[in-house]
Amino acid sequence: MSTFVESRFEELKRYVRLSPDDARLLTDFRALAAPHFERITQEFYERIREHEDAHAVFTGEAQIARLQRSLVRWMDRLLSGTYDEAYFEETANIGRVHVKVGLPQRYMFTAMALIRVALTRIADDEARERAPAIREALTRLIDLELAIMLESYRENIVSRLRRKDELENQALTRSLARSARYVNAVELARVVIVGVDSAGTIRLFNREAEHVSGFERDEVLGTPFAATLLPEEMLEAHGTRVADVAAGRTKTYEIADGLIRTRAHNVRNVHWHLAFAPGDGDDIVLFAMGKDTTDERRVMERARQHERLAAVGTLAAGLAHEIRNPLNGAQLHILFLERSLKRDKADPELLEAVDVVGDEIKRLARLVTEFLDFARPRPLQLTGVSMHELGKRVTQLLALEASQSNVTLVIDLPLQDIVVMGDRSKLEQVMLNVLQNAIEASKATNGAVTLRIRRKPRHVAIDVEDSGPGIGALDAPIYDAFYSTKPNGTGLGLSIVHRIVTDHHGSIDVESVPGRTCFRITLPIEAPEAQSGRMKAAEAAGRPTEES
Secondary structure, three states: OOHHHHHHHHHHHHHHOOOHHHHHHHHHHHHHHHHHHHHHHHHHHHHHOOOHHHHOOOOOHHHHHHHHHHHHHHHHHHOOOOOOHHHHHHHHHHHHHHHHHOOOOHHHHHHHHHHHHHHHHHHHHHOHHHHHHHHHHHHHHHHHHHHHHHHHHHHHHHHHHHHHHHHHHHHHHHHHHHHHHHHHHHHHOOOEEEEEEOOOEEEEEOHHHHHHHOOOHHHHOOOEHHHHHOOHHHHHHHHHHHHHHHHOOOOEEEEEEEEEEOOOOOEEEEEEEEEEOOEOOEOEEEEEEEEEOHHHHHHHHHHHHHHHHHHHHHHHHHHHHHHHHHHHHHHHHHHHHHHHHHHOOOOHHHHHHHHHHHHHHHHHHHHHHHHHHHHOOOOOOEEEEEHHHHHHHHHHHHHHHHHHOOOEEEEEOOOOOOEEEEEHHHHHHHHHHHHHHHHHHHOOOOOEEEEEEEEOOOEEEEEEEEOOOOOOOOOOOOOOOOOOOOOOOOOOHHHHHHHHHHHOOOEEEEEEEOOEEEEEEEEEOOOHHHHHHHHHHHHHOOOOOOOO
């Protein structure tokens, strides 16, 4: 540890007047606060889920679980009473991690405010006469933590400014030759344009590339094009041809099903066009131009699905009406026949045969009802739907079925309820259908089914996860009417689910490997019309929406 770092830390401690008495108070307070750490942590991350910029740094639930454990350890360290150079260095490293994952600086202040309020409330409730002294000690220590972490942001800004200066100085020698060729057109184009030199390094990154990828220009200039922007699966499929264009062996190459990796570690669909175009006095030899087709593909897929459902729905309605009347007549005559045979004490085998016929007629009647539900969906009746209440209700309804199948049914709800503008009965139908499928899939393994509900900034995510054998092929048309992998399935269950979800302006996705299948239903929290209007306004302003 250098003298400069030691003097800086000691100076900060002296400035906030953090004393040995404060350290002893906080050490004693840890025993009162520790039982609350898990609750504070859960409330902390549920608050983050409400804000797009903070939520965007997460890569998934597994990462959030790790971060929650880290926050518990941080609060335990905060109240350890040991505030030495090792403590300083660990706090500084936490700040560097926040910078690395791209957490906006403003959330450092708001995050510390949440922790401060939670701990001071515990002190007020449980420390009694020592509460004022503990509050003062907490204020000094949390301000000290904040000052140390913010140093990491200052260091990052200074480093980026220096790097930006270096890059700008290097660019000055090339700017005259390059500016006349493409600067204005490249910056105004609604197409991703990335210029790459012969070493595969990014030398040009236009405004649309920043918008689609989420990277700032100074973050990617001078970095490898492939490692920074292209997912591994794209390199496996097209890497050789990309290298051929960069070397001039091939002049152009198109990747219609291409991808781009974003700063948030997601991927977006991009139609790439690569062109070998070296210029005099210019180090760029390859232009990678891409059109973001993510939203277009999503809209087209939804339109195709609606067309398929509408066509099959029309057929189903006609068939259902033609079949229902003879079925009712057959059911009535079977009932007369059964009564007559029982009255005449007929052979039991005859009665059994009549029962079989009756059961099959009932099964056909249920199928007809499903046809009509599919073919003639009623308009949505929108009300405020409590996700807590709905989740508890459907798990109660399926508890007996799960128990009889030796399947463990788990419900995982957030602390704060989430109210969605939706059709309660239809959303209940969606949850019941997907959960029943999951229970049936987990029968063979005596496994578990989990219903998990989580808040996103403007949406709610409903996950149904099972431990069954998985879906054989993820590209199977599982949402198409009459497609089923069950021996006696009608193939209408997931079709109806898909229609209800899309009617709510939501989406349904699936991840599946042997031993784990997860259906994720994403629904807007606000009314579908309001969400549609907000998305159109955001698109008109050129801002990314949460779905992107």
